[in-house]
Each structure stands twice: as structure tokens, then as C-alpha cells.
Amino acid sequence: MSSDRVLNAAVLGATGTVGQRFIVLLSQNPMFRIHSLGASERSAGKPYAQATRWKMSEQMPAAVRDMVVKSCEPALYQGCDVVFSGLDASVAGDVEKAFVEADFAVFSNAKNYRMAEDVPLCVPVVNTDHYAVVQAQRAARGLRKGFIVTNSNCSTSGLVVPLKALQDRFGPISRVMVTTMQAISGAGYPGVASLDILDNVVPLISGEEPKMEAEVLKILGGVAPDASVCAPLRDLRVSATCNRVPVIDGHTECVSLEFAGQPPSTDEIKQCLREYTCEAQRIGCFSAPAQVINVAEEEDRPQPRLDRNAGAGMSVTIGRIRPCSIFHVKFTLLVHNTVLGAAGASILNAEYAYKKGYIV
Numbered sequence: 001m002s003s004d005r006v007l008n009a010a011v012l013g014a015t016g017t018v019g020q021r022f023i024v025l026l027s028q029n030p031m032f033r034i035h036s037l038g039a040s041e042r043s044a045g046k047p048y049a050q051a052t053r054w055k056m057s058e059q060m061p062a063a064v065r066d067m068v069v070k071s072c073e074p075a076l077y078q079g080c081d082v083v084f085s086g087l088d089a090s091v092a093g094d095v096e097k098a099f100v101e102a103d104f105a106v107f108s109n110a111k112n113y114r115m116a117e118d119v120p121l122c123v124p125v126v127n128t129d130h131y132a133v134v135q136a137q138r139a140a141r142g143l144r145k146g147f148i149v150t151n152s153n154c155s156t157s158g159l160v161v162p163l164k165a166l167q168d169r170f171g172p173i174s175r176v177m178v179t180t181m182q183a184i185s186g187a188g189y190p191g192v193a194s195l196d197i198l199d200n201v202v203p204l205i206s207g208e209e210p211k212m213e214a215e216v217l218k219i220l221g222g223v224a225p226d227a228s229v230c231a232p233l234r235d236l237r238v239s240a241t242c243n244r245v246p247v248i249d250g251h252t253e254c255v256s257l258e259f260a261g262q263p264p265s266t267d268e269i270k271q272c273l274r275e276y277t278c279e280a281q282r283i284g285c286f287s288a289p290a291q292v293i294n295v296a297e298e299e300d301r302p303q304p305r306l307d308r309n310a311g312a313g314m315s316v317t318i319g320r321i322r323p324c325s326i327f328h329v330k331f332t333l334l335v336h337n338t339v340l341g342a343a344g345a346s347i348l349n350a351e352y353a354y355k356k357g358y359i360v
């Protein structure tokens with residue numbers, strides 16, 4: 001365990017949707033000081049306020065306004081203890097690899113390394129036990145301090161929370177069907193054209209469904225006995241249908257699931273979800289929500305406008321929990337896609353890594 005100190009943080013992709021969320025959250029977090037901001041050559045060399053089309057409802061923090069944006073070359077980031085990446089996936093692969101090889105602790109939101117077997121794909125309120133593979137990852141790459149931990153896809157991050165709670169209490173889940181209604185901020189900026197999304201629902205988010213189906217298995221699985229790699233579940237089947245809807249922030253998901261064994265009652269499920277806790281809470285991480293899952297009792301909740309900021313965006317809200325006539329139970333959940341679904345999860349991952357002594 002480390003004793004607490006303030007960590008110097010870099011944000012790569014700082015000008016984007018996830019990058020801006022990082023800046024808001026980091027500026028409110030006593031564990032971090034924003035040290036460096038990185039983006040493309042289009043932005044490099046400019047003061048942050050000039051390089052960025054600020055879209056957060058919070059004011060741009062004064063501390064970053066005049067900070068000069070850098071290009072994403074590791075040599076420019078000396079003195080950073082952690083590197084958060086909100087980079088576009090088209091560049092994240094090469095850039096994040098370069099930072100890891102330069103011995104930085106990298107926390108990524110991009111999809112590029114999520115499914116690598118020695119990389120934790122970590123939703124920090126679910127599977128911090130996967131950090132066990134970090135030592136093997138370092139050994140395989142000859143690193144002393146560097147490693148990479150990724151977040152999941154934003155819809156995955158909401159889905160795995162109740163699945164983990166239910167799996168831990170009632171045993172394996174055999175089948176899950178999920179239909180998402182995903183906010184436009186999930187597509188970054190400028191994202192979906194207004195003529196496509198206003199007064200409309202778009203029944204395709206390219207590549208999203210197979211990602212969700214694979215990521216859930218890795219996150220809900222474990223780690224090999226020698227801690228060399230992650231060990232995804234084999235017996236769970238997941239089918240995802242993903243839609244884009246005209247909501248700014250907050251992904252809504254309708255979930256139906258079947259247990260492998262005897263199903264619990266609706267009341268037992270509600271109690272299990274309410275009682276769910278995670279290790280990041282138990283060790284006192286600043287960004288861990290007090291309540292991981294809010295069970296909404298109102299019959300017409302969750303709703304994105306009303307519930308996305310539950311637990312400062314780090315809680316999942318679940319409602320309409322009821323029997324399913326095909327599987328065993330069905331419910332609707334809501335996750336804040338740029339907080340627990342992206343920057344907030346990365347920050348909590350870093351807090352956890354620091355408290356557990358992985359950041360040296």
C-alpha cells in the first residue's frame with residue numbers, strides 16, 4: 001500500500017468528449033494534479049481554451065485554460081505519474097503502446113487493448129481482482145513501472161454491474177439479452193449529425209454489439225491460477241442490440257436474463273442489488289460511489305435526465321425489476337456513459353491502482 005500523495009496526471013485526447021470529462025473530474029479530485037494535456041497535431045502548441053470546443057455544462061477549470069496542449073510523444077510527459085487516455089481509437093493503439101513502453105502507467109478508454117489477455121479490462125466497481133495480471137504484463141514487456149489498464153465500452157460498464165452482483169450471490173447466469181438506447185455524447189464530438197438524430201432513433205452503432213458481447217465475458221470472468229492472463233467466462237451467452245437515441249448523456253439498457261440454476265425471487269434480486277459493494281469502496285477510493293447500484297422504486301425510472309448523475313455519475317440506477325416470461329428476470333438500467341462509462345471509471349481505476357501500490 002502507498003501513503004497518499006498528489007499524483008501528476010496527463011490527459012491524452014484532452015480536447016475530446018471523454019478528455020473534457022477527465023478535466024472536470026480531475027479538477028475536483030484531491031488525489032490528482034493536471035500536469036499535461038495531449039491531443040493531435042491540430043491542437044498541439046495551442047492554449048487548451050483555444051484548442052478545445054468546450055461542451056461540458058461545468059465551466060472550464062481555470063487551471064487548464066492557458067495550459068499549452070502537447071503532441072502525444074512520451075518524452076514530453078516526464079514527471080507524470082499517471083496517463084489517462086481519451087484518444088480516438090484510430091491512434092490510441094500506437095500512442096498508448098509508446099507510453100507503456102516508456103514506463104508510464106496508462107489508463108485507457110479506447111477499445112484497442114481491451115481484449116488483450118494480459119490487460120485488465122476493468123470496471124472498477126466490478127473486477128479490480130483482474131489487476132492481478134499487471135505483474136505478468138510488466139514482466140512480458142520488460143517494464144519496471146509501466147502498465148496499461150483499460151475501461152470497457154460505456155454500455156458494457158453499466159451492464160456488468162448488476163450481472164456481477166447477481167452472479168456473486170445467486171451463481172452463474174446462462175443467458176443475457178440487452179437492448180441499449182445510447183446517448184449522442186457516446187459518439188464523441190461532433191458525433192452524430194443533428195439531421196440524423198433529432199426526431200429519430202438510429203438502430204445501428206457500428207461495431208458496438210460484438211464489443212459488448214465479448215467484453216462482458218472477460219469482465220465477469222476471472223484470472224488464470226498463475227495470474228498470467230485473464231480468464232473469460234465460457235458458459236454465458238450475451239446478445240446485444242444497440243441503438244442511438246436523442247439524449248445527450250446517459251445510456252439506458254433493457255436487460256433480460258436467465259440464471260443457470262434456480263432463479264431467485266424479484267425481492268431477493270432487489271435486495272442483492274441494493275446490498276452490492278465493491279473493493280474500491282472498501283479501501284476508501286475517493287471516486288467510489290457510496291451506493292454502487294441505486295434500485296429505483298418509482299415505476300417509471302430510471303430516466304437519463306433524472307438519474308444519470310446518481311452518485312456523481314458513478315452509480316448505476318436500475319428499475320422496473322420484474323419477472324420475464326421467456327428468461328427469469330428483466331429490468332432497465334441507466335449508466336452515465338462519460339463518467340462510469342469512461343473518464344470516471346479510468347480515474348477510479350487509477351485511485352485503486354495507487355492505493356494497491358501499482359503506481360510507483
Ligand SMILES: NC(=O)C1=CN([C@@H]2O[C@H](COP(=O)(O)OP(=O)(O)OC[C@H]3O[C@@H](n4cnc5c(N)ncnc54)[C@H](OP(=O)(O)O)[C@@H]3O)[C@@H](O)[C@H]2O)C=CC1
Nearest residue numbers: 013015016017018039040043086088089109110186188189
Ligand atoms: N464518448 C464516450 O462515451 C466513450 C468513449 N470511449 C472511447 O474514448 C475515446 C475518446 O472518445 P471521445 O472523447 O468520445 O472522442 P472525441 O472524438 O470527442 O475525441 C478524440 C480525441 O482524440 C484526439 N485525437 C484525434 N486524432 C489524434 C491524433 N492523430 N493524435 C493525437 N490525438 C488525436 C482528439 O484531438 P484533437 O481535438 O486535436 O483532434 C481528441 O482529443 C475513444 O477511443 C472512444 O471510443 C469509451 C467509452 C465511452
Ligand SMILES: N[C@@H](CC(=O)OP(=O)(O)O)C(=O)O
Nearest residue numbers: 109110111153154182186187
Ligand atoms: N461507441 C460508444 C462509445 C465508445 O466510443 O465506445 P468504444 O470505446 O467501445 O468504441 C457509444 O457510441 O456510445
